[in-house]
Amino acid sequence: MWRGAISFGMVAIPVRMYLANESKGVSFRLLCPRDGAPLRNKRWCPVEECEVGWNDAVRGFEVGKDEYVRIEDEELDNLPLDTTRTIEILEFCDDSEIDAGVYVKGAYYLEPEAVGVKPYQLLRKALEKTGKVAVGKVALRDREHLCRLALHERAILLNTLHWPDEIRDLGQLALPDAEVEVHARELDMAVMLVENLAASFDPARHRDGYRDAVQSLVEAKLTDRPLERAPSPPLAQITDLMAVLKASVEASSRQRQAALDSDAEPERATGSARRRRAS
């Protein structure tokens, strides 16, 4: 999908870049309610009141209200950027320094061109030996991205990253502060819940249930058979909870009775001794 070169120092490694993932989300087309025809979006010129074809439309950069600067494709191709056809590596760092949770946008595989196999392999080995990842810049789809190059099995993976000013500040959120009191018992219970569900991450175990359900719905409609409903989970019984509470109350009652009995025992013993002494 993209051809260029990884560039660092005096080295240039010619590579092709492919998307590492594909979207399989459920998408719907909008239809006309009367005849069921799929609706189309039209590029409409409000001045001439006519449709404009894809190839006739030109790009415009909005500089003010209703004020645009026209930009041609050739002008974009000739932007004075080093990254239009290269992945320019700026530095190597530890992977843990990049907060992947918020920074990573997209994932792409890099494949070496025939002439770039050896330097590609060299870069792979160097990343493997140092345990570092490369941080660089690349221009994709009319904009420059920050990116990370890391090892992924036999390939080099490129992740596009958000620019730092694209990451929102946490100050906008009402997050709990240290003043919120957490009891040790509550924390123990939360830790226990986490440990009960602890497992090693195996992506194959997880499926997109919504997509499956929509697929079933479509198949059922195609074959005109009634849709199978997911069985409802059995309703919980409040009596189970009350049984636990009652058992706890009874245990507490037994303990209290035992404590009363043990308090009364020495008294009875003293009393009987006294009686014995009296007799």
Added chain:
Amino acid sequence: MPPTAARRTRPAVEDAALPLSLPIPPALPGRVLPEFSVPCVGAFDDPDFRFSIDWDGTRTLLFASPGVIRLQSETLADVSDRYPEIVAAAQPLANRAAVLDGVVAVLDPSGCPDLVALGERMALGATTQQRLPAVYLAIDLLHLDGRGTIGLALDRRLELLRGLALPDPRIQVPDWVVGEGEALADAAAPRHLPALLARRGSAHYHPGVASPDRLRIPLRHRAHCVVIGADQVLGSTRRRRLRLAEYQDSRLTQAGTVEIAETSTLWRWAAPGARMRSPLIATVDYRSRGPDGGLRGAEVVTLRDDIDPAWCIRRDPVPPPPSRPVPARGFRPTVLTALPLEVSPPVG
């Protein structure tokens, strides 16, 4: 023929000639205000009292008579449409012409009522019944076989309630404990249950009154407040600050503020032009109360429209018996100020 024999035979002939032989359905009361509770300082042991959990849910009266099953909220509104699964489950009760007092709840898998889930169910409506099924937790019986039972002692009413055959798990009768309130409080508090209900076994049912024979023992800091306004939070376009109030000495008094996200399901209640129903009540958990009684560290548990705002009262709890100077004949709320309800329009 002796006259007595003639008197015996004549009515039988008249009965046979009557075109209708169906029994006349026993009459049910139209609407009934539920009995309310008096807040109590803490748990206590008393053999005269029956202790149960004050379940997290929406107080609801279930009316069942042949052909008509309906649910009535604390505000006397008909909420049958909100919980169609409970209406369906109550069909077997129709022949007994019964009125049950209880709570509609949504249970989590451990069988513990989940008020957040119920709030979501109330906000989104009955279409979510598959995902958030509601159950009815019956705690009292007010009418049976065409006769009112509110004049009977609580113990007798509970006996009759237990005697009802309720095969459907959507209508459940939670158990209670006799006398041992402190032990039940110790067992319930770690499970984050909101409060205990202590009811005197010999007491009648007092509709519409906070009865001294019905004490609510809180296990956590929770309050129901009237939402009197909603403002945009400065610096955040997606959060709103709800202004809360409670009745104190019969006057509506500011109780504090809580924030909710506009993305939350609960915002559907308060969003202007959406499903705004007046008045809106916020159930909040709070850390403590300030010197002026205002809420500190309050967080919204749910927003709702099923609570009568007149019962959003800030009131000192009574000490537990035997030294409790509770009102001898119960009390009713007195409202002297109108409800100023305003929601500012969204910005942008």
